[in-house]
Amino acid sequence: MAANSTNSQANNISIQPREWGFLGSFRAMASPCEVLMAVSDPYIAEQMLQLAFQEAKRIEQKFSRFIEGNVIWHLNHANGVAKPIDAETLHLFQFAQQCYQLSDGAFDISACALMSLWRFDGQQRLPKHSDITQAIQHVGLSRMTLTDNHVYLPSGMSIDFGGIGKEYAVDKTAQMLAKQWPDYSVLVNFGGDIACPISKADGWQVGIENPLHLDNAAALLTIRQGALATSGTTRRYIEVDGRRYGHIINPKTGYPVEQAPLSVTVLAQNCVMAGMLATMSMLKGPDAEAFLQQQGVDFKVFRG
Amino acid sequence: MQLTSTQSIASALALASCSLIGQSQAAETLPANDDWKVDAAIMYYGEQDRVQAAEAIGNVQKAFGDSSLLDLKIVVDSLTGASASGAVAQAQSQTFTRPSGKGEYTVKAGETPLDDTFHDTRVQLSANWQEILNQDWTGNVGVYASKEFDYLSMGLNGGIERSFNKNNTTLALSGAFTHDVVDPVGGRPVALSEMVFRSDYNSDAEYQAAFDQTRLEGDDTKQTTDVMIGVTQILNRNWLMQANYGLSSVSGYMTDPYKILSEVDVNGLTQGYRYENRPDSRLKHSVFLMTKGALDSGVVDFSYRYSTDDWDITSHTLETHYRYYFSPSFYGQLHLRYYQQQAAEFYQPFLMAGDALPEYASADYRIGDMTAYTIGLKFGQRLSGGHEMTYRLEYYQQNPENNGTDIPGQLQNYDLFPSVKAIVAQVSYSF
Numbered sequence A: 001m002a003a004n005s006t007n008s009q010a011n012n013i014s015i016q017p018r019e020w021g022f023l024g025s026f027r028a029m030a031s032p033c034e035v036l037m038a039v040s041d042p043y044i045a046e047q048m049l050q051l052a053f054q055e056a057k058r059i060e061q062k063f064s065r066f067i068e069g070n071v072i073w074h075l076n077h078a079n080g081v082a083k084p085i086d087a088e089t090l091h092l093f094q095f096a097q098q099c100y101q102l103s104d105g106a107f108d109i110s111a112c113a114l115m116s117l118w119r120f121d122g123q124q125r126l127p128k129h130s131d132i133t134q135a136i137q138h139v140g141l142s143r144m145t146l147t148d149n150h151v152y153l154p155s156g157m158s159i160d161f162g163g164i165g166k167e168y169a170v171d172k173t174a175q176m177l178a179k180q181w182p183d184y185s186v187l188v189n190f191g192g193d194i195a196c197p198i199s200k201a202d203g204w205q206v207g208i209e210n211p212l213h214l215d216n217a218a219a220l221l222t223i224r225q226g227a228l229a230t231s232g233t234t235r236r237y238i239e240v241d242g243r244r245y246g247h248i249i250n251p252k253t254g255y256p257v258e259q260a261p262l263s264v265t266v267l268a269q270n271c272v273m274a275g276m277l278a279t280m281s282m283l284k285g286p287d288a289e290a291f292l293q294q295q296g297v298d299f300k301v302f303r304g
Numbered sequence B: 001m002q003l004t005s006t007q008s009i010a011s012a013l014a015l016a017s018c019s020l021i022g023q024s025q026a027a028e029t030l031p032a033n034d035d036w037k038v039d040a041a042i043m044y045y046g047e048q049d050r051v052q053a054a055e056a057i058g059n060v061q062k063a064f065g066d067s068s069l070l071d072l073k074i075v076v077d078s079l080t081g082a083s084a085s086g087a088v089a090q091a092q093s094q095t096f097t098r099p100s101g102k103g104e105y106t107v108k109a110g111e112t113p114l115d116d117t118f119h120d121t122r123v124q125l126s127a128n129w130q131e132i133l134n135q136d137w138t139g140n141v142g143v144y145a146s147k148e149f150d151y152l153s154m155g156l157n158g159g160i161e162r163s164f165n166k167n168n169t170t171l172a173l174s175g176a177f178t179h180d181v182v183d184p185v186g187g188r189p190v191a192l193s194e195m196v197f198r199s200d201y202n203s204d205a206e207y208q209a210a211f212d213q214t215r216l217e218g219d220d221t222k223q224t225t226d227v228m229i230g231v232t233q234i235l236n237r238n239w240l241m242q243a244n245y246g247l248s249s250v251s252g253y254m255t256d257p258y259k260i261l262s263e264v265d266v267n268g269l270t271q272g273y274r275y276e277n278r279p280d281s282r283l284k285h286s287v288f289l290m291t292k293g294a295l296d297s298g299v300v301d302f303s304y305r306y307s308t309d310d311w312d313i314t315s316h317t318l319e320t321h322y323r324y325y326f327s328p329s330f331y332g333q334l335h336l337r338y339y340q341q342q343a344a345e346f347y348q349p350f351l352m353a354g355d356a357l358p359e360y361a362s363a364d365y366r367i368g369d370m371t372a373y374t375i376g377l378k379f380g381q382r383l384s385g386g387h388e389m390t391y392r393l394e395y396y397q398q399n400p401e402n403n404g405t406d407i408p409g410q411l412q413n414y415d416l417f418p419s420v421k422a423i424v425a426q427v428s429y430s431f
Helices: A042-063 A071-076 A085-101 A128-136 A162-180 A271-283 A285-295 B005-021 B203-215 B408-415
Strands: A014-018 A020-030 A032-039 A148-154 A184-191 A192-198 A203-208 A213-224 A226-231 A237-241 A243-246 A261-269 A299-302 B036-047 B050-063 B066-079 B094-097 B104-107 B120-132 B136-150 B151-164 B169-182 B220-234 B238-253 B262-263 B270-275 B281-295 B298-311 B314-327 B330-342 B369-382 B386-400 B419-428
Touching: A014 A042, A014 B314, A020 A042, A032 A162, A042 A071, A042 A085, A042 A162, A042 A184, A085 A148, A085 A162, A085 A271, A085 B005, A162 A184, A162 A192, A162 A226, A162 A271, A162 B005, A192 A271, A226 A271, A243 B419, A261 A271, A261 A285, A271 A285, A271 A299, A271 B005, A285 A299, B151 B220
Parallel strands: none
Antiparallel strands: A014 A020, A020 A032, A032 A184, A184 A192, A192 A226, A203 A213, A226 A261, A237 A243, A261 A299, B036 B050, B036 B419, B050 B066, B066 B120, B094 B104, B120 B136, B136 B151, B151 B169, B169 B220, B220 B238, B238 B281, B262 B270, B281 B298, B298 B314, B314 B330, B330 B369, B369 B386, B386 B419
């Protein structure tokens, strides 16, 4: 539908009519992003998609640790100097702090130094134990100091909002869409993290992939309102001497969590909460299912 | 873990996440699904030179909460025009006694005899209740009645569906029972009795006595029991498949009281006409396979139906619909259907004078060998406020064929198996 398409080479923004409305898609945060809009007016759909794209890009630019010159880059290059932050960044830090406490230190946005030792790109050997002990010295969010407008990171510590950022972008985008167009149901899907802020009478059909069989949706579920997030990536592990090391690193030991699920999908009232519960359950290793059951949320766990 | 209550993690995260994204923490409340949905349609069906039908359809759906759905439907149709009586064309004009016994009609030389006494109005009412019993089970029950001048039909139906495998598989079992009462104009003809003519009698009274000899007293009934089992399987995100097996058992009066057969001699000359007769039981099996897929901007389905019964009627139906969304509020749909049927074992285009009369015989082309096809286009337009208009136009052609009967003498000059061409037009409005 040439008339309805906006094509940008880099971001691949496109919009296509569907039976139920419009499907908008683009790339951001290293993921394919989709916005499903139960809207019949192409003009409104175009505006919605533009809003979603702008918001996703804004959050990526602001909080990605791979983009030079943004607030995260400045913090990671502060060398022990306190740096000013704005309200939005403060809220994200406060949330990360709460998650650190709730998970008893298992979820830690300051674990960058450790994570970079573990490369799950087919490497056949483990990081050196001495490197791990060395890296752990620079890890531990409890050593961060946060005030209303400044953050202080000890020298050598760096932070990464990768474990929250995409879910946060989904919720923010969903919230903005719902505020501006309260009468239209939308589904915001950034790389599998999903939110539906306005109830859709017949629901949206969402497929959950089985990490072992990526070609087929392993389960279909209907979402009327709420959010869903998945933690876990496929085919990412190191195998050394017949022992498999998964990609979920315990920041306290510096080693992969044993018997972690391949993936965990959680349904919750918003995407940030769903994502955090999914991540925390992964960190529980063999107890992932028991943990989620205790939380009283709907979930789907795949194990290898 | 030092936390004594892990449940508190979810609650704490709920608070923390809401404060982060600045949304109210109000519990989600789903609006009750109690909308009315109303469909109204008018349809025209017209066969070239034959039956014309106009139909008005009203359908109301009302949901009660999320688990119950009531569906009420009324259809009123009015039929006029002529339909093939079963008699064959002749080189001379032919005169027939009307089914009522009162009056006659004449068919011109060379023309396929059509009975033009066919006028009727039919009213159909149905009500269906569907109930989602729980996550896995859905049930439905319904009643049905239809009435036309010479026919009354009443039915009950029910079904149950069970979902498995996270709703990826659905098994369905349904059944229906229908009781029909047939009370033809002029009475039911005596099986294979000969048509009488006023001109062969001296008085009205003598004619009426002779006509009454060809008729049975009172009405008759027919009972139909249908059972269907089906499975629907979601294959992947875009495709699903459905397979059904149906068994239908009918007993009672299935003869068409208005259909006749010509009795011809070896030269193809008509010697008289006899009223048809069909068996009073029929057992039918059918298998239906369908796959349906969601495409970019469209939906497509393909289906095949095989049907066979103990009258030896076997049929194959291939059908497809392809819907393309030009925009979310406007679609076009193409419909193609091909149908092929093998004749009933007692079907014959005419009787041969002098041969022993068979027990059952019918010259009704609808149970003879035939192929048929449909080509249709439909457009749907979604209007503001959830209203929708659809327009459908279809061409339908039936091509009856000779079932292998030798055609004697002058009958070879005529098309004994003329095609029937029809147009279907429909406009619907949903709100």
